[in-house]
Amino acid sequence: MSKKIFLDYKRCIGCKACEVACEMAHGEARIRVFEFPDLFTVPFNCRHCEKAPCLNVCPTGALFRDKDGAVAFDPLKCIGCLMCAVACPFGVPKLDEENKIMDKCDLCADRRAEGLLPACVSACPTEALKFGDVNEILWNREGKVVANLKSSAEKGEGEKAYVIL
């Protein structure tokens, strides 16, 4: 199963360390923190979809799936036709105006090649961003919920049980 960046939105404080870390690594931030009036913040990057429309419509094969499952990108093959931008439901691929080719998150392919985490995940001071296999991360969350319910039940505090997302 491919590895992706997951968000524990509860932990995000909107500090934009992820944006800046991405910008330092790629020259332009490929992740963006959305802020809402109630201080709710969501960092949002390419989802590297299992059925990636961008990849399906790319006429030159510039977009490809790498061995870790990331929708990666070969700039030499890109013709800047914007088809990926049209197809992406999240508006992720952006045009690099200077080079007239597309630019998108590749989950820091160069860092992964060295066994490092993507830059945004490495920086995130609250660990709101997690890099991992979808099932592993979801099982972990589920495990926390179960553990919490169990310990509450053991203490006879059923009504205090709460769900940690």
Place this chain on the structure above:
Amino acid sequence: MAEKLVPVVCPWCSVGCRFYAVSVNGYIRKIEFDYDHPTVNRGKLCPKGVASYQFINSSKRLKKPLKRVGERGEGKFEEISWDEAYRIIAEKIKEIKETYGPEAIAFLGSEKITLEENYLVHKLSKAIGTNHLDFPGRYCQYSNAPARTKVFGSAPATNPFEDVAKAELIVIWGHNPAETAPVFFGQYIEKAVLDNGAEMVVIDPRATRGHKYASIHLKPYPGTDLAIALAMLNVVISEELYDREFVQERTVGFEELKESVKDYTPEWAEKISGVPAEDIRKVARLIATKRTALLVNEGLNQHVNGFEFALALANLIAITGNIGKEGVWSGVFPGAQCGFCAAMSGIAPNKLPTGKLVTDEAARAELERLWGFKIPDWVGLDLTSMIREIGNTIKMMYIVGGNIAKSAPNSKWVQEQLKKLDFLVVQDIFLTETAKYADIVLPAAAWFEKTGTAISAERRVQRTYKAAEAPGEAKPDWLILVELAKELGLGEYFKYEHPDEILREINSVIPVFKGATPEYLAEHPEGCFFPCTEPGEGTKILFKKGFKTADGKAHLQPVKWREPPEMPDEEYPLWLTNFRQVGHWHTGTMSFESPSLKKRWPEEYVMINPKDAEKYGIKSGDLVKVETKRGSVLVRAEVTEHVREGVIAMPWHWNVNVLTLEETHEITKMAELKAVAARVSKVEE
């Protein structure tokens, strides 16, 4: 291409994050996160940390010494050689000493330079014969530090950060750690709340970033927190919630304290602060019954009544027994990576680097023996008093890495005062607002361009190493001071070739750093906690048994309500306060030169509550004029529920100090930077 991983300490706030600067032939190419060592940040960094080397590559860096050719403040300079710069400065120092005596010269150290460099600023000022010595940290921790020293005999944080994660209650009072110290917030506070089930209380007129985790949010008017603290003492004492055993065995002065707060009921505090009495009771009861980490910062410090407020909180910590054990936290939290480097090397008008007072004859004699020259015995002037005395008794200032023309309160007045100096030397990495008033500007090496010691908010002493070459002819501050001392004929006292040699001297002069030797710190990147009397023997938790007072007990202090020096009236009906942004640091000298930060946090604005905004016909995005009795600034309005009614708030990195008040507290000399009367009006574009 020789690529090196150089371990460095982050140059911004005082959390003390470590990472690697990836250095290629004297340039930093990128950074790498350091997950391997038992570091405080566990490899994590905030946006400032990630972008931290951008400013050192700015084209605006000073590369050669400058001599003023235009009017003061105009910023017109010509380049000169180092030799000429040293010669001019030395001649001027000698001339001023002969005409007015050394007491006409004032020195400023800095929270931005290393421990070694602050120590040298101190040594040089004393060698020249002046005790007019301070640093811009005067406007930082100088309410909390003297108050805690009065009660506990010592100001620094009592516990390591890991104890915050173990606390049962986190009280964030006048502090915005989610923005000022995101790594601390994420790695310790969030873990306490989200993973360990701690409760959080926020006390602030604004909704700060982290307040979504809080179960209670009290919103006092700025400058009225003292009333709440007094009411909490009243509740804890009258409801007998205090730690009886602790009070009896480890404190003195409880009866006087009890007497002093007996009339300060929560109902009384409600009238002053606008916070419901019942909420004050609720929080007081929580603090008294849970293991509490009490996190305070500039919201406590930067008030004229901040000293009394800090005393009240120190009393509260003591009587609730939230000190000297695991799982509690309280103490000062410097805003800069080296606040402690200046404070602990005695950068203050009345201190010696040994921590003793300049008026202490025996301590002076001991230092004279170590240093080999005579030390002046009089108490010097603090920063605000120095500025006041310019044009009168102060003829010359030597400022290392400070930007008082912007950071000091009532900055227009400060700028006028700086014009009256006979001679001003500024040693910095950029031509700051202050440097524009200088006669000679000396280009310094930035953080990452020198080796030295930094001390974090949890008392962690760490070494940072040189990762880049300084641009042009810029030199490390320590080297500039050593070379200037030689020019002054003081070379025999300043025989240093490397910062290690200065640190070795510090090991023998400053007792709390005895064990923090260059060798130990090189082998232990995680550093040690001061007081570290022997290598490797740091002190993680303070006051487990006794306090640092003469009798080892906490001296509870009676406290009285004290009004802020300026209150809203008909003409200026709003409270103006300020805050820090996650992407900027201090007066922006460095962060404004960082494209990634400047792009995301581009300009100042004023936060206005929707009810006030409606009253004045202001909408988000409108250009408004914010005025106080000192001056006015034009900014965009942001209408938001995140600031309480009757209060407006501006980020302080830009021009807010045009508006603040230079009135100071009689003991701490802290000015009023966070609660002044103001008005806003819409400006037609």
